[in-house]
Amino acid sequence: MAYYPDLSPYTYDTADREMLTVGWLSREHPYTTGTAPEGLVEALVRLAREAVNVQRGMHFCNLCPDFQTARAHTSRGDVFIGSGEIRVTSDSGIVYAAPTMIVHYVEDHAYLPPEEFCVAALGAV
Numbered sequence: 410m411a412y413y414p415d416l417s418p419y420t421y422d423t424a425d426r427e428m429l430t431v432g433w434l435s436r437e438h439p440y441t442t443g444t445a446p447e448g449l450v451e452a453l454v455r456l457a458r459e460a461v462n463v464q465r466g467m468h469f470c471n472l473c474p475d476f477q478t479a480r481a482h483t484s485r486g487d488v489f490i491g492s493g494e495i496r497v498t499s500d501s502g503i504v505y506a507a508p509t510m511i512v513h514y515v516e517d518h519a520y521l522p523p524e525e526f527c528v529a530a531l532g533a534v
């Protein structure tokens with residue numbers, strides 16, 4: 410999976426509207442950590458059920474200490490998070506594109522997405 414800094418223009422494929430990236434993490438780049446707002450993980454799980462751009466390939470978390478652990482985290486409950494992306498639209502019309510793996514990043518790696526994204530995700534469900 411490609412790395413993008415949070416809130417950079419989304420360039421993963423051709424989109425018909427402008428989007429900003431959130432949660433495209435890599436072990437080679439530092440990311441913001443903290444305590445996620447209440448309900449964020451659940452909101453992201455619900456969004457991940459309606460993933461878009463689901464590829465045939467599978468993505469493994471590269472923040473996990475080893476492959477066994479990463480492989481155990483390609484789904485969360487009955488929701489597959491090893492492929493695809495979620496879309497979140499803010500009140501002001503900004504669209505965020507995040508990998509479904511963001512569920513695992515927030516829940517298990519203490520990743521704290523930008524506040525504007527958290528607000529939008531919590532408002533979307």
Ligand SMILES: [Zn+2]
Pocket residue numbers: 470471472473474479482513517518
């Ligand atoms: Zn991981």
